[in-house]
Amino acid sequence: xxxxxxxxxxxxxxxxxxxxxxxxxxxxxxxxxxxxxxxxxxxxxxxxxxxxxxxxxxxxxxxxxxxxxxxxxxxxxxxxxxxxxxxxxxxxxxxxxxxxxxxxxxxxxxxxxxxxxxxxxxxxxxxxxxxxxxxxxxxxxxxxxxxxxxxxxxxxxxxxxxxxxxxxxxxxxxxxxxxxxxxxxxxxxxxxxxxxxxxxxxxxxxxxxxxxxxxxxxxxxxxxxxxxxxxxxxxxxxxxxxxxxxxxxxxxxxxxxxxxxxxxxxxxxxxxxxxxxxxxxxxxxxxxxxxxxxxxxxxxxxxxxxxxxxxxxxxxxxxxxxxxxxxxxxxxxxxxxxxxxxxxxxxxxxxxxxxxxxxxxxxxxxxxxxxxxxxxxxxxxxxxxxxxxxxxxxxxxxxxxxxxxxxxxxxxxxxxxxxxxxxxxxxxxxxxxxxxxxxxxxxxxxxxxxxxxxxxxxxxxxxxxxxxxxxxxxxxxxxxxxxxxxxxxxxxxxxxxxxxxxxxxxxxxxxxxx
Amino acid sequence: xxxxxxxxxxxxxxxxxxxxxxxxxxxxxxxxxxxxxxxxxxxxxxxxxxxxxxxxxxxxxxxxxxxxxxxxxxxxxxxxxxxxxxxxxxxxxxxxxxxxxxxxxxxxxxxxxxxxxxxxxxxxxxxxxxxxxxxxxxxxxxxxxxxxxxxxxxxxxxxxxxxxxxxxxxxxxxxxxxxxxxxxxxxxxxxxxxxxxxxxxxxxxxxxxxxxxxxxxxxxxxxxxxxxxxxxxxxxxxxxxxxxxxxxxxxxxxxxxxxxxxxxxxxxxxxxxxxxxxxxxxxxxxxxxxxxxxxxxxxxxxxxxxxxx
Numbered sequence: 001x002x003x004x005x006x007x008x009x010x011x012x013x014x015x016x017x018x019x020x021x022x023x024x025x026x027x028x029x030x031x032x033x034x035x036x037x038x039x040x041x042x043x044x045x046x047x048x049x050x051x052x053x054x055x056x057x058x059x060x061x062x063x064x065x066x067x068x069x070x071x072x073x074x075x076x077x078x079x080x081x082x083x084x085x086x087x088x089x090x091x092x093x094x095x096x097x098x099x100x101x102x103x104x105x106x107x108x109x110x111x112x113x114x115x116x117x118x119x120x121x122x123x124x125x126x127x128x129x130x131x132x133x134x135x136x137x138x139x140x141x142x143x144x145x146x147x148x149x150x151x152x153x154x155x156x157x158x159x160x161x162x163x164x165x166x167x168x169x170x171x172x173x174x175x176x177x178x179x180x181x182x183x184x185x186x187x188x189x190x191x192x193x194x195x196x197x198x199x200x201x202x203x204x205x206x207x208x209x210x211x212x213x214x215x216x217x218x219x220x221x222x223x224x225x226x227x228x229x230x231x232x233x234x235x236x237x238x239x240x241x242x243x244x245x246x247x248x249x250x251x252x253x254x255x256x257x258x259x260x261x262x263x264x265x266x267x268x269x270x271x272x273x274x275x276x277x278x279x280x281x282x283x284x285x286x287x288x289x290x291x292x293x294x295x296x297x298x299x300x301x302x303x304x305x306x307x308x309x310x311x312x313x314x315x316x317x318x319x320x321x322x323x324x325x326x327x328x329x330x331x332x333x334x335x336x337x338x339x340x341x342x343x344x345x346x347x348x349x350x351x352x353x354x355x356x357x358x359x360x361x362x363x364x365x366x367x368x369x370x371x372x373x374x375x376x377x378x379x380x381x382x383x384x385x386x387x388x389x390x391x392x393x394x395x396x397x398x399x400x401x402x403x404x405x406x407x408x409x410x411x412x413x414x415x416x417x418x419x420x421x422x423x424x425x426x427x428x429x430x431x432x433x434x435x436x437x438x439x440x441x442x443x444x445x446x447x448x449x450x451x452x453x454x455x456x457x458x459x460x461x462x463x464x465x466x467x468x469x470x471x472x473x474x475x476x477x478x479x480x481x482x483x484x485x486x487x488x489x490x491x492x493x494x495x496x497x498x499x500x501x502x503x504x505x506x507x508x509x510x511x512x513x514x
Numbered sequence: 515x516x517x518x519x520x521x522x523x524x525x526x527x528x529x530x531x532x533x534x535x536x537x538x539x540x541x542x543x544x545x546x547x548x549x550x551x552x553x554x555x556x557x558x559x560x561x562x563x564x565x566x567x568x569x570x571x572x573x574x575x576x577x578x579x580x581x582x583x584x585x586x587x588x589x590x591x592x593x594x595x596x597x598x599x600x601x602x603x604x605x606x607x608x609x610x611x612x613x614x615x616x617x618x619x620x621x622x623x624x625x626x627x628x629x630x631x632x633x634x635x636x637x638x639x640x641x642x643x644x645x646x647x648x649x650x651x652x653x654x655x656x657x658x659x660x661x662x663x664x665x666x667x668x669x670x671x672x673x674x675x676x677x678x679x680x681x682x683x684x685x686x687x688x689x690x691x692x693x694x695x696x697x698x699x700x701x702x703x704x705x706x707x708x709x710x711x712x713x714x715x716x717x718x719x720x721x722x723x724x725x726x727x728x729x730x731x732x733x734x735x736x737x738x739x740x741x742x743x744x745x746x747x748x749x750x751x752x753x754x755x756x757x758x759x760x761x762x763x764x765x766x767x768x769x770x771x772x773x774x775x776x777x778x779x780x781x782x783x784x785x786x787x788x789x790x791x792x793x794x795x796x797x798x799x800x801x802x803x804x805x806x807x808x809x810x811x812x813x814x815x816x817x818x819x820x821x822x823x
Contacts, residue, residue, distance in 0.1 A: 167658070167659075168656065168659050168661055169659075170658065170659045359636065360633045388632060388633055388636060389632075390595055390636070390640070427722050433725060434702075434725045434726050435721045436698070436699040439699035440631070440699055440755055441631060441756065445753050458699070458700075476631075476721075478718035478721040479722065480722070501758070501759055501761050502752055502753070502762075503761055504751065504762075507764070507788065509766065509785075509788045512556045512558065512781070512785055513785045513786075513788045514556075514780075514781055
């Protein structure tokens with residue numbers, strides 16, 4: 001039975017890895033938003049999405065963990081699967097002996113400190129810490145910055161070979177910091193998984209640590225039947241979490257990722273899931289003193305973590321404002337659906353789903369635009385394109401609800417910023433010739449061309465109330481070196497006035513006019 | 515080196531081809547064309563396909579312009595991510611009819627492309643032109659990156675002395691210009707000559723170097739379209755060239771075909787004036803192009819046929 005379960009685990013985890021990767025790839029996410037749904041089953045998006053969308057998935061993930069332990073880590077987490085792949089690949093280059101894992105003691109101080117740090121910062125409305133540590137967000141960045149770029153290189157290589165059927169994808173603005181972060185993280189993951197299996201998941205990953213604490217209370221736990229066990233240690237040699245202590249016949253369920261490898265490898269069938277809620281009552285009376293101490297410490301840790309998570313949930317449910325606000329200077333324009341930069345910072349973990357999905361390629365990872373606690377979060381750049389009027393893709397794919405899904409009608413009235421016009425830089429003023437590029441691109445006609453003195457020329461006139469900050473005007477303005485029209489960010493997104501509709505009188509025309 | 519030589523030869527060949535076409539344009543200046551071979555045909559009162567069929571017959575049939583085995587480019591306006599009903603782009607049925615006609619005349623291939631303003635895939639798709647052109651048998655040309663454009667000299671240009679022009683225009687044997695008739699905030703009107711902005715890469719240069727003059731300058735490009743077909747089935751009379759709502763659009767049901775690009779724009783503008791006033795002097799690129807001997811604004815000097823359905 002465990003063999004079948006293990007096979008299903010491998011198949012499902014690979015499927016999820018593929019589906020989530022596809023979401024970040026151009027050829028797949030341009031055709032459909034289907035893959036984006038799978039992002040919502042990730043733990044951190046489910047947690048943050050609980051208050052912006054529905055809490056169902058979060059509850060289900062908790063129930064799953066309370067039932068069977070960290071199934072999430074072995075099956076649903078794409079970074080976990082990726083690490084298993086690296087472990088396997090590293091195994092090819094190792095001798096049989098070196099391939100074996102061994103028991104390692106838990107790095108409890110480190111893992112609980114990181115979890116506490118992530119949770120406390122979240123309570124104060126800062127997502128930076130969790131976004132640097134979260135496995136899903138890191139996987140998203142690896143997909144976008146590395147796999148996505150490789151895909152682009154391959155596509156452009158193909159476009160040189162078969163130019164008629166494969167088009168060349170224009171390289172968009174490159175943010176070196178974001179690329180470097182993703183690359184460095186990937187290298188870290190490769191190194192850790194190649195030498196120590198799931199060490200990342202059991203020391204650094206706050207999701208793993210939290211689910212590990214939860215696993216102490218799960219209904220079914222893996223247990224070694226000491227009567228059947230012949231201490232061959234094959235289980236621990238195959239345990240990528242290093243959580244099986246063969247001497248005392250104990251499995252540290254807080255670090256077990258429920259991969260089922262030990263159960264399938266054990267020749268004696270000594271390891272199996274046991275219903276452990278009934279037993280709890282007997283466990284209340286510790287058998288020996290030492291174990292009792294250990295258990296009470298573990299319980300304390302678990303209770304503190306649960307308390308922090310509870311505080312987080314409560315503070316979010318009550319809609320507490322962010323407690324710590326970084327440098328007030330905000331120059332970044334947040335994508336439509338963010339609502340406000342504060343809301344973005346409170347909910348975004350910089351997974352780059354919106355960045356890879358934007359058909360116009362205008363969403364970029366922020367450097368300093370939002371301040372220190374907004375690094376890597378999505379920010380708009382009108383350098384090479386502008387925000388499509390009839391597009392809502394970014395806010396449809398966001399799994400966290402950092403960008404709330406907008407209907408097309410809402411999006412068309414969402415003012416993410418406002419244009420500013422500087423007459424003295426305008427071509428019509430400086431060169432005394434017609435231009436109108438901004439007016440041409442303005443989707444709401446916040447810009448109209450009006451007679452300019454008595455020159456016979458027309459100059460842009462801006463109605464900021466209708467402007468939605470799409471950046472079409474800024475992108476296309478040909479004035480150099482400084483643009484005559486630029487969009488400045490709305491820290492809190494506003495609703496623009498509806499564009500006016502100019503009714504036309506019906507004219508009956510029967511002739512050609514010449 | 516071989517590739518470079520080949521490209522050079524192709525470029526020279528295409529220029530030679532364009533020069534060969536020139537007598538036709540000079541012809542258009544006089545009124546002594548062969549019977550049935552009009553210089554300008556205006557059609558009114560039908561659907562886009564019917565008007566095109568009547569119009570092209572009156573122009574002497576597509577075989578006057580497209581010969582067997584030729585590579586043809588049909589260049590509509592696909593500038594915006596807008597539905598056909600909003601008339602921001604050329605009518606897709608018209609594009610399909612022209613493509614079919616070219617292929618029926620024995621064209622080796624027909625390419626349809628435009629350098630769009632909105633995101634190109636959305637424009638190609640939502641304009642309905644990609645589907646229409648593909649199902650009519652055309653190939654879709656990519657035009658969203660600078661790599662698809664090549665430098666071309668414009669010796670007759672006043673401000674625009676050279677431009678990066680799309681490779682499929684450079685490589686083709688003949689091209690047909692298929693604009694849509696629209697009001698335009700910057701250029702006042704966008705018709706046939708303004709449609710050249712979709713065959714060049716750096717439009718910003720035009721905007722910052724006397725837009726009206728640059729439009730006229732680019733029309734001096736030696737490889738002229740063999741035919742200009744102005745779609746005026748639906749016309750955008752205000753808030754152009756992008757438009758806001760269907761309120762900006764009038765169902766005008768007309769089509770203009772001409773070998774003379776200046777005459778085509780003149781005729782279309784005169785037609786437009788019946789719906790909305792727009793002075794000829796304001797659309798100064800038309801007059802500027804005439805000065806550069808691109809064509810004539812004097813419709814009485816050419817052979818015109820008017821057809822009402």
